[in-house]
Amino acid sequence: MISGILQFEFLQNAFLTGIIIGAIAPLVGVFVVVRRMSMISDALSHVALAGIAFSLLLQKSFLSLAGLNPLYIGMAFSVGGSLFIEKLRGVYKHYQELAIPIIMSGGMGLSVIFISIADGFNSDLYSYLFGSVSAVSRADLYVILAVGVVVALTLTLLYKELFLLSFDEEHAKASGIPYKAIHFIFIVMVALVIAASMKIIGILLVSSLMTLPVAASLRFAKGFKQMIALAVLFGEVSVIGGLFLSYNLDLAPGGTIVIIAVLILILSILFDKWKNR
Amino acid sequence: MDNAVNPIVKLEDISYKYTKDLVLEHVSLEIPKGAFLAIVGPNGSGKSTLLKLLLGLFKLQKGKIEIFGEDIRRFKDWQKVGFVSQKANSFNSGFPATVFEVVQSGMTKKIGLFKFASKEDRQKVIKALESVDMLEYQNRNIGELSGGQQQRVFIARSLVSEPELMILDEPTVGVDSKNVHQFYEMLEMLNKKLGITLILVTHDVGTVTDKVTHVACLNKKLHFHGDACEYNELNEGELSSIYGHDVQLLNHDH
Numbered sequence: 001m002i003s004g005i006l007q008f009e010f011l012q013n014a015f016l017t018g019i020i021i022g023a024i025a026p027l028v029g030v031f032v033v034v035r036r037m038s039m040i041s042d043a044l045s046h047v048a049l050a051g052i053a054f055s056l057l058l059q060k061s062f063l064s065l066a067g068l069n070p071l072y073i074g075m076a077f078s079v080g081g082s083l084f085i086e087k088l089r090g091v092y093k094h095y096q097e098l099a100i101p102i103i104m105s106g107g108m109g110l111s112v113i114f115i116s117i118a119d120g121f122n123s124d125l126y127s128y129l130f131g132s133v134s135a136v137s138r139a140d141l142y143v144i145l146a147v148g149v150v151v152a153l154t155l156t157l158l159y160k161e162l163f164l165l166s167f168d169e170e171h172a173k174a175s176g177i178p179y180k181a182i183h184f185i186f187i188v189m190v191a192l193v194i195a196a197s198m199k200i201i202g203i204l205l206v207s208s209l210m211t212l213p214v215a216a217s218l219r220f221a222k223g224f225k226q227m228i229a230l231a232v233l234f235g236e237v238s239v240i241g242g243l244f245l246s247y248n249l250d251l252a253p254g255g256t257i258v259i260i261a262v263l264i265l266i267l268s269i270l271f272d273k274w275k276n277r
Numbered sequence: 278m279d280n281a282v283n284p285i286v287k288l289e290d291i292s293y294k295y296t297k298d299l300v301l302e303h304v305s306l307e308i309p310k311g312a313f314l315a316i317v318g319p320n321g322s323g324k325s326t327l328l329k330l331l332l333g334l335f336k337l338q339k340g341k342i343e344i345f346g347e348d349i350r351r352f353k354d355w356q357k358v359g360f361v362s363q364k365a366n367s368f369n370s371g372f373p374a375t376v377f378e379v380v381q382s383g384m385t386k387k388i389g390l391f392k393f394a395s396k397e398d399r400q401k402v403i404k405a406l407e408s409v410d411m412l413e414y415q416n417r418n419i420g421e422l423s424g425g426q427q428q429r430v431f432i433a434r435s436l437v438s439e440p441e442l443m444i445l446d447e448p449t450v451g452v453d454s455k456n457v458h459q460f461y462e463m464l465e466m467l468n469k470k471l472g473i474t475l476i477l478v479t480h481d482v483g484t485v486t487d488k489v490t491h492v493a494c495l496n497k498k499l500h501f502h503g504d505a506c507e508y509n510e511l512n513e514g515e516l517s518s519i520y521g522h523d524v525q526l527l528n529h530d531h
Binding site for chain 1: 332360368372375386390393394416
């Protein structure tokens with residue numbers, strides 16, 4: 001693969017994109033998991049699918065839009081979905097988890113409608129569902145790099161506020177920090193990471209890259225910063241290892257990445273048990 | 278300046294309801310600087326509601342609250358106010374944070390948005406941990422500590438922003454009875470040595486009355502407010518009227 005990376009631009013794109021999402025997905029995922037919001041990424045990925053389907057439909061219907069990158073509309077839908085989730089959580093204060101299935105089924109419903117209007121799609125949609133090594137263009141790489149920089153910078157600058165909000169929401173509210181604005185920015189970051197990750201890992205598997213490396217790092221972490229570092233390390237090992245295997249064995253990269261992440265999780269549980277014997 | 282004229286907290290004619298029935302009725306209370314006030318009362322007496330109003334977590338429906346001489350609706354200086362909640366309510370014990378990280382989170386507002394903790398800030402964390410005798414646990418995960426130790430860490434988290442007023446909501450829930458007494462001794466030290474004004478909502482009436490300076494008895498209305506000695510002189514009949522049912526006084530040595 002290494003000679004391939006030097007030789008082929010599509011492999012360079014996939015590899016560099018993989019390195020970016022291998023870091024930002026677990027980085028956002030750490031806060032998603034400790035705030036017990038793991039399901040939100042699943043819901044938003046289904047909304048992103050609706051955006052991709054809508055974009056592919058536009059491309060098919062209007063020749064002038066043939067060059068439109070589906071990533072943009074996927075991202076817009078994902079961010080829109082995150083705003084809806086927040087609205088619904090406010091409406092159903094005592095049943096906040098209801099927002100997730102509502103948005104998830106809404107997103108899936110829309111996707112199916114767009115796909116049926118377009119009379120089914122070509123392999124493009126398949127690569128969005130399960131991820132693809134060859135589907136990442138240089139333009140995609142630049143968009144994902146921009147998302148990566150924005151997400152990493154935002155989370156670094158708001159780290160202490162997000163820590164407080166995650167550890168003790170009541171205390172965060174009482175301390176007078178602008179928690180609503182911070183929570184809102186955080187949800188938008190989650191939506192952006194989901195949209196950025198789906199080309200490589202696939203819409204149906206994107207949430208796993210946010211949760212599995214974090215679940216593994218929870219087994220050993222001494223402190224929150226160490227948990228972030230371990231989660232990013234596990235994320236990178238999963239993505240780089242997954243891309244390498246999928247290229248050499250001709251497998252779907254999303255599935256390979258997730259299976260490596262699952263193996264890391266199982267090993268960390270076993271190691272933790274062995275250590276605490 | 279005369280503390281009685283310029284109380285640190287002033288409640289004026291506070292009434293509050295969630296649905297139809299009032300949970301607080303015409304409560305007026307002044308808390309002088311340097312006081313250690315215990316707010317006591319039975320379950321459902323409006324203690325927690327009053328506390329949430331004081332922290333600005335609930336919007337005022339009727340009446341007025343002043344903190345540090347300023348109307349609570351305009352008050353922005355929240356780093357002057359420390360808050361320690363019931364541990365069990367708001368904290369996930371599996372959270373992978375060290376004691377140091379938890380205490381440092383108490384400075385979030387003070388450090389300010391988009392800024393990072395300085396060396397001086399980290400020194401303040403060490404100092405706060407020292408004052409609650411928990412420095413040796415700074416690198417341990419918070420979930421590994423006992424209830425009493427965790428509550429000391431939460432006191433340190435409040436102390437680190439150098440508050441002038443500290444509000445505690447039943448802080449001894451989840452602390453074993455052996456350590457409750459020590460815990461109140463530590464609060465007394467914070468009040469006397471560091472001069473922090475303390476407002477404590479509690480059920481441990483018997484334990485606190487020899488530590489606090491003032492007592493307020495709440496049962497929707499404010500039935501009693503005075504210094505701790507006056508409270509200790511109340512007889513069973515007077516206490517029964519406060520608690521709304523028969524009260525039997527049991528005297529014990531500590």
